[in-house]
Amino acid sequence: MGKVIGFELNSQDAEKAAQFYSNVFGWNVAEPRWGYREVDTGGIKGGISQGPPDYPHGTRLQIEVDSIDEAISRARDHGALVVRDKMEFDDFYLAYLVDPTGLGMGLIEKK
Template sequence: MTRVKFELPADDLARATRFYRDVFGWSALELPFGYVLVDADGDEVDVADADGGISPRTEFVRGPVLIIDVPSVDGAARRVVEAGGKLLNAKERVGDHGFSQYVEDTEGSVLCLWESVRDPREPLGEA
């Protein structure tokens, strides 16, 4: 089963965070690298199990983006290209939390592939 989360773009992270807290009762946790994790149930945000995030608006995150949890960003990125999609950036490490890579499907929708960091003794890469 694939887990899907969401990412919302914002020009002002604090303003966007207040909006979603005030309007929908979401809980939020600002990470030290300019990203806000959110939980739609209003409970304390669990970094490993957040529902989604609020991201600074970038060239890839211009509208809402689905974040798709995959066992391997490398493997999923290869399958995206094989199926006719495009890679938009290189795989990036996101703090101690995992790896991400933005891709575009065959219809022009932007997706974010997400690979959580595993036990440091377990090798990363193809799965």
């Protein structure tokens, strides 16, 4: 079962968004790393980034799966669009999809 492990806020003004959430809600927002600012809300963790062309603004859930390849395949079978195929990072794999209703999500498989 996929579990929600975080969120990603995409904005065309990531610095302004980071200041807003820090000032209004007291979130701890880290300095940018690869254009991504890790966020600690005191609960669920997430991040704020400059929205890419394929998802310029909005919120994406980050869902951890056991096998990213299998999850991508199942999602495609059920009408999802893969907007960024499996990418490799130091500790995890990541892909971005849009469900059949237009909602974005990230899939994460830890190494």
